[in-house]
Amino acid sequence: MNQAKTSGEPLLSVRKLQVDIAGKRVLRSVDFDVDAGELVVLMGANGSGKSTLALALAGHPRYEVSGTAHLGGQDLLELPVEARARAGLFLSFQAPPDIPGVKNNLFIRTALNAQRASRGEPEIDAYDFLGQAKAGAKRLGLPDAMLARPVNEGFSGGERKRNELLQLALFKPRVALLDEIDSGLDVDGVRALVDLITEMRAQGTAFVVVSHYLHMIEMLEPDRVLRLQDGCISESGDLELARSITAQGFAAAPARQAAPVGA
Amino acid sequence: MDAARSEALAARAQLLEQGGWQFRRLEAFRFVAPPPAETWLGDETVLDAPAVPNGGWTWEPSDAAAKPDIRWLDAADTSQRSALLERLPQPGEDAVAPFAWAHRALCKGGLRIRVPKAADPDAAPVMLRLRQSSSEAVEAPLLVVELEPGAHCVLVEEHGQAAGAGPEEAVRNLQVHLLLAEGARLQHWRQVQPQAGQRVAHHLNVHLDAGAFYAQAMLATGSAYHLQRAHVVFDGEGAEARLGSVLLSDARQLDRQVRMIHAAPRSTSTARALALARGKALVAADLYAHVRPGAEDADIHQHLAGIPTAGSPRLVMRPQLEIEHDAVQAAHGTTWGRLPDEAIFFARQRGLDEATALSLILHGMAAAEVVRALADERLCETVGALQALDEALNRYLSPAQAQERRDG
Numbered sequence: 001m002n003q004a005k006t007s008g009e010p011l012l013s014v015r016k017l018q019v020d021i022a023g024k025r026v027l028r029s030v031d032f033d034v035d036a037g038e039l040v041v042l043m044g045a046n047g048s049g050k051s052t053l054a055l056a057l058a059g060h061p062r063y064e065v066s067g068t069a070h071l072g073g074q075d076l077l078e079l080p081v082e083a084r085a086r087a088g089l090f091l092s093f094q095a096p097p098d099i100p101g102v103k104n105n106l107f108i109r110t111a112l113n114a115q116r117a118s119r120g121e122p123e124i125d126a127y128d129f130l131g132q133a134k135a136g137a138k139r140l141g142l143p144d145a146m147l148a149r150p151v152n153e154g155f156s157g158g159e160r161k162r163n164e165l166l167q168l169a170l171f172k173p174r175v176a177l178l179d180e181i182d183s184g185l186d187v188d189g190v191r192a193l194v195d196l197i198t199e200m201r202a203q204g205t206a207f208v209v210v211s212h213y214l215h216m217i218e219m220l221e222p223d224r225v226l227r228l229q230d231g232c233i234s235e236s237g238d239l240e241l242a243r244s245i246t247a248q249g250f251a252a253a254p255a256r257q258a259a260p261v262g263a
Numbered sequence: 264m265d266a267a268r269s270e271a272l273a274a275r276a277q278l279l280e281q282g283g284w285q286f287r288r289l290e291a292f293r294f295v296a297p298p299p300a301e302t303w304l305g306d307e308t309v310l311d312a313p314a315v316p317n318g319g320w321t322w323e324p325s326d327a328a329a330k331p332d333i334r335w336l337d338a339a340d341t342s343q344r345s346a347l348l349e350r351l352p353q354p355g356e357d358a359v360a361p362f363a364w365a366h367r368a369l370c371k372g373g374l375r376i377r378v379p380k381a382a383d384p385d386a387a388p389v390m391l392r393l394r395q396s397s398s399e400a401v402e403a404p405l406l407v408v409e410l411e412p413g414a415h416c417v418l419v420e421e422h423g424q425a426a427g428a429g430p431e432e433a434v435r436n437l438q439v440h441l442l443l444a445e446g447a448r449l450q451h452w453r454q455v456q457p458q459a460g461q462r463v464a465h466h467l468n469v470h471l472d473a474g475a476f477y478a479q480a481m482l483a484t485g486s487a488y489h490l491q492r493a494h495v496v497f498d499g500e501g502a503e504a505r506l507g508s509v510l511l512s513d514a515r516q517l518d519r520q521v522r523m524i525h526a527a528p529r530s531t532s533t534a535r536a537l538a539l540a541r542g543k544a545l546v547a548a549d550l551y552a553h554v555r556p557g558a559e560d561a562d563i564h565q566h567l568a569g570i571p572t573a574g575s576p577r578l579v580m581r582p583q584l585e586i587e588h589d590a591v592q593a594a595h596g597t598t599w600g601r602l603p604d605e606a607i608f609f610a611r612q613r614g615l616d617e618a619t620a621l622s623l624i625l626h627g628m629a630a631a632e633v634v635r636a637l638a639d640e641r642l643c644e645t646v647g648a649l650q651a652l653d654e655a656l657n658r659y660l661s662p663a664q665a666q667e668r669r670d671g
Binding site: 058059060061080081082084085086090091093096097098099100101102107108110111112114115118150167171 | 603604605606608609610611612613614615616617619620623624626627628629630631632634
């Protein structure tokens with residue numbers, strides 16, 4: 001469903017996002033923009049709130065969220081979880097859960113058809129879907145058999161991530177939040193991931209990629225690298241920022257003055 | 264007076280006049296108390312009514328190479344009664360003896376099946392499809408299935424009736440005896456979906472000789488009173504039993520009791536139950552395993568999951584172990600009240616609305632329980648288990664819509 005940008009507004013715009021979990025403030029004030037086809041890398045120390053940011057934008061039901069987040073001008077925070085997904089927001093989970101007894105192909109097709117129905121598009125039938133799913137799985141190195149197995153049940157870490165990528169490829173979101181998508185992936189998996197993202201960026205999908213893996217970050221050629229620290233974006237830069245953090249570590253590389261939003 | 268009638272009257276007298284119907288003080292029946300003895304006996308005129316043809320049992324012939332011997336035996340006929348009750352224990356004095364006595368007082372016959380071993384070791388298992396439904400107000404059906412050494416059978420057993428096909432407050436006190444000889448294998452799919460007003464008690468007594476394997480998956484739904492009790496005795500070394508059940512109750516009662524008695528070495532038991540309840544339902548699931556002295560290397564697994572899906576139902580989940588031997592492995596666990604929040608959030612993040620996500624996930628959990636028990640997904644489809652689960656869950660999750668369908 002990825003669509004080209006049609007106005008001067010950023011595709012995803014986040015302002016003063018504040019997140020509390022069980023009474024504890026995890027994010028104080030997060031601001032950033034991502035435009036169609038752009039890729040932003042989000043870095044930060046363990047516990048800095050990277051996953052919280054992604055889950056909050058996706059609508060995690062136990063988070064208390066304030067501030068604003070707009071996707072294509074639509075107020076995300078006003079929408080229930082599924083409406084955010086149908087609006088074109090995709091989250092690749094850091095630890096995708098098992099869904100025992102629900103076959104992967106049934107799950108993905110049901111979800112895909114729910115999204116299509118919300119856009120007034122006809123359902124995709126099982127035969128056509130299976131063809132697309134098999135082609136996608138092959139490209140991503142996910143064995144066909146995984147489509148007929150329960151969602152993520154008995155999957156290795158890498159297989160779970162490949163399965164997330166398969167859903168990313170099939171759903172074609174407008175904005176994809178990828179939370180440590182590289183963890184568990186082997187070199188072939190990372191290569192397939194980079195190829196997929198490159199192709200989808202060219203088609204207009206925007207990406208926010210949470211990662212600690214410099215080699216992959218370099219392969220992705222990000223538009224910006226953001227550093228999350230103390231509950232806000234403390235620094236914005238280019239690949240050099242990622243290289244600096246990787247070389248010196250978060251503790252030894254204090255954040256410089258925060259850059260303007262979207263810079 | 265013939266022997267059958269004499270025995271029936273003696274059983275009635277014991278239950279009605281000698282205080283033989285006592286459950287209130289029994290721990291297993293503390294939460295879901297059975298209705299009084301009169302409920303299960305009916306009045307004396309029941310004894311004089313002619314038996315329903317084949318006791319309401321219908322079956323489909325098996326096309327397997329090994330032909331089972333299937334006989335309906337009349338309990339009023341002396342010789343048939345003797346054949347019917349052969350190898351079956353007399354009602355004893357255990358916790359559920361009153362049900363057994365009530366059954367003897369009313370049982371007019373039973374279905375006795377003997378499954379031989381196929382000559383070809385690669386032959387498909389014998390497939391038996393049984394259905395029990397009749398129009399009697401009070402009944403005590405009996406089913407006995409014997410598997411000869413090395414026999415392999417798939418048994419599909421269905422109880423229930425369409426709305427309007429029988430008394431809405433019918434009473435069924437069923438006794439099932441499954442006797443598995445050495446090396447026999449039985450995969451058993453049961454579905455028991457009584458009408459809301461019916462009172463149902465099913466007692467399965469399973470005996471496993473050495474190396475025998477018994478797998479049971481069951482779907483049971485709530486009613487005015489519904490007891491499903493399985494008593495599995497491991498008589499032979501290396502026997503294995505695996506019982507999984509999906510319990511659905513909507514403002515009704517449902518009581519699941521499993522007793523695994525490890526009386527032989529190296530026996531393995533797995534008992535699981537997934538209970539979904541809504542409204543004001545009361546569901547109890549009580550899994551008990553007893554390892555007797557000498558049953559070394561017994562391996563026991565118990566797992567219970569109780570999930571209230573709406574309203575304020577009461578769910579009682581009780582895993583219990585009694586171990587009288589040192590070398591035993593046992594694992595048991597219970598989860599109560601936990602919907603899989605992360606999975607629901609994940610599904611919603613993919614675009615499914617909350618109700619659809621919940622339905623999909625609960626269907627999956629139920630299917631996984633059944634597939635795990637029978638350990639054969641294709642078999643689950645062949646016997647109609649997955650379809651039955653889907654239909655039952657759809658009714659359970661949309662009671663208002665189901666009621667509208669029933670009302671036409």
